[in-house]
Amino acid sequence: MSENLVEARGLTKKFDDFVAVDAIDFDIKKGEAFGFLGPNGAGKTSTMKMITTVSPITDGKMTVFGLDPNTQGRAIRSRLGVVPQEDNLDLELTVAENLFIYGRYHDMKKSEINPRIDDLLDFAQLSERRDSRVEPLSGGMKRRLTIARALINDPDLIILDEPTTGLDPQARHLLWDRLYRLKRDGATLIITTHYMDEAEQLCDRLVVMDEGRIVAEGSPRQLIDEYAPREVIELRFQEGEKDGAALKLEGIANRSEILADRILLYTDDADTTQERLHNRGIHPEQVLVRRSTLEDVFLKLTGRRLID
Amino acid sequence: MTTLARSLRFAESEVIAYRRTWRGTVITSFVNPVLFLAAMGAGLGSLVDDGAGELGISYLAFVATGLLAASAMQNGAGDGSFPVMAGILWRKNFHGTITTPIGPAEIIYGRLIWGLARLTFVLVVFAVIAVAFGAIDLGPALLAIPPAVLTGLAFTTCITAWTLTQEDGRSLSTLFRFLIVPLFLFSGTFFPISQLPDYIEPIAYATPLFHGVELVRKITLPGADGSIVTGIPLWAHLVYLVAMLLIGLYLSIRLLDRRIRP
Amino acid sequence: MSVEAPSRLTPIGRVTPFRAQRIWEKNFIAYRRLWKVVFSGFFEPVFYLFAVGIGVGALVGDVPGPGGALVPYAAFVAPAMMAASAMNGAVIETTFNIFFKLKFQKVYEGVLTTPMQPSDIAIGEIGWALLRGVLYSTAFVVVMFAMGMTRSWLAFLAIPAATLVGFAFGAVGMAATTYMRSWQDFDLVTLVTMPLFLFSGTFYPLDVYPPFIQNVAKISPLYHGTELLRGFTLGIVDWSMLGHTGFLLVMGLVGAAVANRRLDGMLRK
Missing domain, CATH: 3.40.50.300 (P-loop containing nucleotide triphosphate hydrolases)
Known part of the structure; x- marks a missing residue:
C-alpha cells in the first residue's frame, strides 16, 4: 500500500x-x-x-x-x-x-x-x-x-x-x-x-x-514516449533560407516546429526523414539528430519554449 | 574631454538619480529648518529671552545662525557618506563609471560639483526661511551662504575619504551618532561655547563646525559681542575650512582609486 | 488513502501556541555581535540631555513644571528626552529595520514555513523593540539620578512608562510599515516624528502657544508620553496621568491589531 x-x-x-x-x-x-x-x-x-x-x-x-x-x-x-x-x-x-x-x-x-x-x-x-x-x-x-x-x-x-x-x-x-x-x-x-x-x-x-x-x-x-516521437532533427539555415525551407516540410516528419533560430522535426525514423530532406532540395547549414527530451514534450504540450 | 567636462558628466548622472529621490531631500532641507526655527527659535526663544542667560541678541537669531552652519554640516556629511557607500558597495555605480572615460578623481570632483549646487540651494532656502522668521536680515544672510557652503563641502570631502576606508554601512550610523550629532549639539549651535565647562572649551574650538558657526555669526550678526563670538579673525576660520576641504579631497581621490581599482 | 506519517521530532503536542520568544532568541543571537550598536544607541539621548539640559538650561533658568511649580530646566527637559528617545527607538526598529527584513531579505517568508505564524513575528518584533527600550530607559534614569536631575524614587516608574511610549509608537510604526511601498515612503516617517519631537511640550511648556495650538498639541501621543514621564521624574503624580496612560495604551493596541492583520495579509497571500 x-x-x-x-x-x-x-x-x-x-x-x-x-x-x-x-x-x-x-x-x-x-x-x-x-x-x-x-x-x-x-x-x-x-x-x-x-x-x-x-x-x-x-x-x-x-x-x-x-x-x-x-x-x-x-x-x-x-x-x-x-x-x-x-x-x-x-x-x-x-x-x-x-x-x-x-x-x-x-x-x-x-x-x-x-x-x-x-x-x-x-x-x-x-x-x-x-x-x-x-x-x-x-x-x-x-x-x-x-x-x-x-x-x-x-x-x-x-x-x-x-x-x-x-x-x-x-x-x-x-x-x-x-x-x-x-x-x-x-x-x-x-x-x-x-x-x-x-x-x-x-x-x-x-x-x-x-x-x-x-x-x-x-x-x-x-x-x-507518450508525447514525443523517438528522435528529433534540428536544422539550422543560412540567413534568409529558413522561411523558404519551412514551406517544403509538409509530410516530411510526424511533426515540425519552426522556431526563431531553427526548425525541429519530430520523427520515429531519422534516416528516412533526412533522405526526404535531401530529395526535396532542402540543404540546411547544420543538421543535428538527437533523442527527444522532456523539452520536446513541453513544446508539444504548450506550444512554446520553456525557458523564458 | 577635459577633466572638468568629465566631472560634469558624473555630476549629471547624480542629477538624473536625484530626480527620483528629491522628495526626501525637500523634507530635510525645507521642512526641518521651518520646524526647528519655529520650535527652538520661537518657542524655546520665548523662555530664553525671559530667562537667566545674557545673550544680547534674540535667541531666534542665535539659533538660526547656528543652524545655518549646522545644516551645511549635516547635508555635507550626508553627501559624503551614504551616496559614496552606495557608489562602491550598494548601487556600485562608481564601478560602472570607471569603465567609461570618467576616472576616480572625476567621480570625486563630480560629486563635489553636485554637492556645491545642492548645498547652495538648501542653504539659500534656509536663509530665506530664517529671514521670513525675522531672525536675520536678507543681505548678511546671503553673504553668509558661501562660508556655510564651504563648511558643508569640507565635511563632504573628509567624510568621503573616511567612508572609503569602511567595510560596510553600519559604521556610517556610528559616525553620525558619535561625530555629527555631538558636533551639532556642542559647537555653539544652541548655546554659546562659553557655557561649556572650561576644560571642554578648547576641544570645541578645534571642531570644524565651530569655525563654520563663527563665520556665519560674524557675518550676519554685526552686533554680536564676546558672549556670542570669539575674537578669532575671519581669515583664520577660512584657512581652517579650506585646508580641511583640500586634505579631504586629496585623500578621497587616492582612497577611491585604491578602492575601486585594486 | 492518506495516512498520517509519524513525525520524529515535532509531534503535534509540542507545537506550543505562543512562540514570539523565538524571535527574541534570534535577535539576541544577532545582537550579541552588534552590542556596540546597541550600546552606542544610549549616547544620543544623553548627548541631547547634556546640550539642551545643561547648555541651553543655563540660558533659560527655571521653568514651570506640571502643577505650576518652578523646576530647573534640565529636570524639565530630561523626561521629554527620555520619552522622545523611546519613541524614536521603537519607530526606527519597527519601520526601517522591519521593512528591510520584510521586503529585501524576505527573512520572514522563510520563518513562516516553520511552525511560526505572522502574529508570533509581530508580537516578537514589537516586544524586542520594547526590550531594548527598557535597557535605554533604565540607563537614562540612572544618568538623571547621577546628575541630580531627579530626586524622586518615582522616577523608576518612568521606565515602564517609557516602555508604554515605545509600545504605542512601535505598534503604530509596524502597522505603518505594512503600508510602505519603497524607501521613499520613509520620508513620511520623519515628517511625522520630527514635529512630534519638537512640538509635544518637549523643550518648553505648551502654554507658550496660543490656546488653539495648545489643543492641537495635546493630540500628540508624544505629549502624553512626555507628561507621564515628567510627572514621575519630578515626583508630581496626579489623576491626569491615568488619561495619558489610557491614550497610549489604546494607541498601541489599535496599532498592534492593525499590524497583525496587515502582516498576516501580506505574508500569507
Missing part, C-alpha cells in the same frame, strides 16, 4: 480575478520525488505555497499528512522542510546560527539541534564555513545552506522550489548529488523546476503545468 502525503482535488488559487492555479488534482506518495514542471507563471510556486500552508486555498480540497492546511497549518509546517525559490537566509546570523534558529522555530531542544547542525553542515559541505557570515558565501553555498536549513527538523516532506535556478553547472551538479542522497535515504521530495534535465534526473513522477492547469502526468520516460 502506498501512502499519500499530499492529496489535492480541484485545488484552486485566485488572486482577485487572476486564476493562478486552476482546479488541479494530484497525489504525492511517500518516498517519491515528485516534480512540478512548467514555465514561469504556470502556477508552480502558488501550488507550493498552498502545500506549505503559507497561502490560503481559494477553492477545492487538499490534505497534507492527512491534515487540513486551513486549520492545522502549524502542525503541517512542523513536519515540512522548505527550500524557497529565493534564498532568504538571515544575513545577520552565521552559517551555523541560521540552522540553529530554525531548529528553535521548530521547538527543538538545544541538545537536539547541535549534533544535527554538525551532520547537516557536513552534508552541505559547509563545515569549514560554520562560523562564517552568510553574505560572502557563493550562490551554490547559500543554496546548500538553505537546503540544510530545511532539513534541520528531519522533515517528512521536503519542498524545493526551483532549487538550482541561477547556479553555475558545477554548483548544480553538486546540489543534485546532495538531493540524490536524500532520495536514496527515503526522503519524499517535491521539486518545481523549469529545467528539463533537472526533472529528468531527479523526478520519479512529474506533472507538467501550464497556465494554472496540469496538462500531463507521468514519469519522465512515460511522458517522452
Whole structure:
C-alpha cells in the first residue's frame, strides 16, 4: 500500500480575478520525488505555497499528512522542510546560527539541534564555513545552506522550489548529488523546476503545468514516449533560407516546429526523414539528430519554449 | 574631454538619480529648518529671552545662525557618506563609471560639483526661511551662504575619504551618532561655547563646525559681542575650512582609486 | 488513502501556541555581535540631555513644571528626552529595520514555513523593540539620578512608562510599515516624528502657544508620553496621568491589531 502525503482535488488559487492555479488534482506518495514542471507563471510556486500552508486555498480540497492546511497549518509546517525559490537566509546570523534558529522555530531542544547542525553542515559541505557570515558565501553555498536549513527538523516532506535556478553547472551538479542522497535515504521530495534535465534526473513522477492547469502526468520516460516521437532533427539555415525551407516540410516528419533560430522535426525514423530532406532540395547549414527530451514534450504540450 | 567636462558628466548622472529621490531631500532641507526655527527659535526663544542667560541678541537669531552652519554640516556629511557607500558597495555605480572615460578623481570632483549646487540651494532656502522668521536680515544672510557652503563641502570631502576606508554601512550610523550629532549639539549651535565647562572649551574650538558657526555669526550678526563670538579673525576660520576641504579631497581621490581599482 | 506519517521530532503536542520568544532568541543571537550598536544607541539621548539640559538650561533658568511649580530646566527637559528617545527607538526598529527584513531579505517568508505564524513575528518584533527600550530607559534614569536631575524614587516608574511610549509608537510604526511601498515612503516617517519631537511640550511648556495650538498639541501621543514621564521624574503624580496612560495604551493596541492583520495579509497571500 502506498501512502499519500499530499492529496489535492480541484485545488484552486485566485488572486482577485487572476486564476493562478486552476482546479488541479494530484497525489504525492511517500518516498517519491515528485516534480512540478512548467514555465514561469504556470502556477508552480502558488501550488507550493498552498502545500506549505503559507497561502490560503481559494477553492477545492487538499490534505497534507492527512491534515487540513486551513486549520492545522502549524502542525503541517512542523513536519515540512522548505527550500524557497529565493534564498532568504538571515544575513545577520552565521552559517551555523541560521540552522540553529530554525531548529528553535521548530521547538527543538538545544541538545537536539547541535549534533544535527554538525551532520547537516557536513552534508552541505559547509563545515569549514560554520562560523562564517552568510553574505560572502557563493550562490551554490547559500543554496546548500538553505537546503540544510530545511532539513534541520528531519522533515517528512521536503519542498524545493526551483532549487538550482541561477547556479553555475558545477554548483548544480553538486546540489543534485546532495538531493540524490536524500532520495536514496527515503526522503519524499517535491521539486518545481523549469529545467528539463533537472526533472529528468531527479523526478520519479512529474506533472507538467501550464497556465494554472496540469496538462500531463507521468514519469519522465512515460511522458517522452507518450508525447514525443523517438528522435528529433534540428536544422539550422543560412540567413534568409529558413522561411523558404519551412514551406517544403509538409509530410516530411510526424511533426515540425519552426522556431526563431531553427526548425525541429519530430520523427520515429531519422534516416528516412533526412533522405526526404535531401530529395526535396532542402540543404540546411547544420543538421543535428538527437533523442527527444522532456523539452520536446513541453513544446508539444504548450506550444512554446520553456525557458523564458 | 577635459577633466572638468568629465566631472560634469558624473555630476549629471547624480542629477538624473536625484530626480527620483528629491522628495526626501525637500523634507530635510525645507521642512526641518521651518520646524526647528519655529520650535527652538520661537518657542524655546520665548523662555530664553525671559530667562537667566545674557545673550544680547534674540535667541531666534542665535539659533538660526547656528543652524545655518549646522545644516551645511549635516547635508555635507550626508553627501559624503551614504551616496559614496552606495557608489562602491550598494548601487556600485562608481564601478560602472570607471569603465567609461570618467576616472576616480572625476567621480570625486563630480560629486563635489553636485554637492556645491545642492548645498547652495538648501542653504539659500534656509536663509530665506530664517529671514521670513525675522531672525536675520536678507543681505548678511546671503553673504553668509558661501562660508556655510564651504563648511558643508569640507565635511563632504573628509567624510568621503573616511567612508572609503569602511567595510560596510553600519559604521556610517556610528559616525553620525558619535561625530555629527555631538558636533551639532556642542559647537555653539544652541548655546554659546562659553557655557561649556572650561576644560571642554578648547576641544570645541578645534571642531570644524565651530569655525563654520563663527563665520556665519560674524557675518550676519554685526552686533554680536564676546558672549556670542570669539575674537578669532575671519581669515583664520577660512584657512581652517579650506585646508580641511583640500586634505579631504586629496585623500578621497587616492582612497577611491585604491578602492575601486585594486 | 492518506495516512498520517509519524513525525520524529515535532509531534503535534509540542507545537506550543505562543512562540514570539523565538524571535527574541534570534535577535539576541544577532545582537550579541552588534552590542556596540546597541550600546552606542544610549549616547544620543544623553548627548541631547547634556546640550539642551545643561547648555541651553543655563540660558533659560527655571521653568514651570506640571502643577505650576518652578523646576530647573534640565529636570524639565530630561523626561521629554527620555520619552522622545523611546519613541524614536521603537519607530526606527519597527519601520526601517522591519521593512528591510520584510521586503529585501524576505527573512520572514522563510520563518513562516516553520511552525511560526505572522502574529508570533509581530508580537516578537514589537516586544524586542520594547526590550531594548527598557535597557535605554533604565540607563537614562540612572544618568538623571547621577546628575541630580531627579530626586524622586518615582522616577523608576518612568521606565515602564517609557516602555508604554515605545509600545504605542512601535505598534503604530509596524502597522505603518505594512503600508510602505519603497524607501521613499520613509520620508513620511520623519515628517511625522520630527514635529512630534519638537512640538509635544518637549523643550518648553505648551502654554507658550496660543490656546488653539495648545489643543492641537495635546493630540500628540508624544505629549502624553512626555507628561507621564515628567510627572514621575519630578515626583508630581496626579489623576491626569491615568488619561495619558489610557491614550497610549489604546494607541498601541489599535496599532498592534492593525499590524497583525496587515502582516498576516501580506505574508500569507
